[in-house]
Amino acid sequence: MNRHDIRLLQAVRLYPSVTITSPTHRTTPDNKQDPIRVRNLVTEATNRLLAEFSRRDVEPLLSRLEALVNDIDYRYTLDGLALFVNRDIGRQFILPFTLPERVVVDETFWTRSLVFALNRTPRYWVLALSEQPTRLFEGVREHLQEITGEGFPMTHTGPGGERGLPNDPAINRSAYRDERHRQFFRQVSAALTPFITDDPLPLALVGIDRYIAFFREVSPHAGAVITTLTGSHDKTPAQELGKLVWPLVEQNLAVLRAGALKELEAAVGAQKYASTIGEVWRFAHEGRVSVLLVEENYHQPARIAADGVTLTLVDDPTLPDVVDDAVDEIISLVLEKGGRVVFVDDGALPQHQRIAVILRY
Template identity: 50%
Template structure:
């Protein structure tokens, strides 16, 4: 699961040309046999478009990076979507747990709108499965779970009561204190993944250990669900239905809260909803919350006086294939938030609305 820090890094890169290739993929056979064909077709389209605007010499480093990246794709283990980002000095691919439309975008920055949309459309959250033997962290995107396996997790309780026996004189209160200290370490490690994002958190484990974690956590407001039991040996397919039941109500609540915030902001005259004004104020850092209908895309250019001017068709280095993507990036880069809503939800606001800080 791509996290917010990786997304910000991707959005900060500027290069001409910056090539983004996005496509839906399939998890199972025989459907996934068509994925390499679609990749080849999109790569051919990208190459043809690039050669219309740049010389072979100018393109050589980028095309070399693209070839290497395509060869790295692990087709038997793809998820629901694939994103390739390539420039002269950067190449990275992401397996996405949500579908994206097949698109080739050539611009000055990478096209991250579909990643942002997928991340917001498909509720993202953490699952923390508590155990002194092996506390596990799972990254959730909708009904897809991925286990985090790195320098922090799974995390084992070391020392007395964990990897070492309890002292002879120890009583139950001593062991309880050891558990609290261990879960403090677990909680501190969460900061590495959830810094400034505060995604919903499902906590699982036996009742006593869940209670200890609730006592020591610095994220009590993030806990949106609890599942009880011993999950040391539970597989991800076994966990998914139970976790999804605990987290599913959160997504609708988030969307309803965003629409209510929009209504409140309209009454306070703190909303703009023409794309030109949204563009200007987002880039000035005045955007608190951007609401966008999920299928709203418009190509545009920036005029000499820095105004946004819509055009009929994408194409050419001066044209942004999707101005909405650029607005999303600007809002996030300035510390604002983005919520994608269903088509038609913003019919009174021309499909896009920006709630202002001031």
């Protein structure tokens, strides 16, 4: 799941729409209880629907939900499961982060916990460049999930790809083939645009040197490239590819974190920064945050004043009118307003009380 998926789900307005989330487990014996847990949540959702509608009215929804649940292969689940179902839509996501047990029946799908989990998870795109075909993956640590649909996977069907090169001695076959590859990778770049626009994650390129060079030459997304894995990986399964790519991404993410801390030092000298959660909250609401730096395990429940810009920190997140985690709210707000978020090691921002921002102005 990525922010592109979430935006599509958030656009849905149809009652009843059912969201079911549950933790799952990767190994035995913990995963033995996962089917029972999920089935209990499905029963809860069914009972809530039948308390409000006749079975005939919600039969298409219940049938779609049953089909989704029957399709779960618990041998390959990860840390969380999310199901989104109404009479028109049925989506299942196997996720590499944990989720709470929850059933929500509403006009909209419930995506809040997924948004916050995505915000705190090191994610990246992987574009495996090839003629047959170019594949797009969403990466979470070493786990890769292939994106299918909306243009991917993409096969080079033109001359030099599935079709042979023209047999004309007047044509420079090498130059002709290269130009057709450039055209193909322009198409790949265009297909990538909605994903990287909705979810501007670092990009890892995989492929032979020529393909990587062509993509860098023609794509406006070349600046998002964080690392490359050279070689032919047309047939490499996602599981193996993730194990090869993630160490390279992890190494370069560490470089980005170090660079962000240096940027913060410069911003402090130029008086273009803010520290402490209360000040950061205010500037985030004003849309003035260019870069947010936050320690990885910093969480803080808080109460938001009526003016929307004043925070009162509390210790108990279960109190009335308390936001479970104001840090997560800040992260989402900064991303929505086009800012960048960098997680740093715990203890890296002691003088800023664990959170700081570089201001646009």
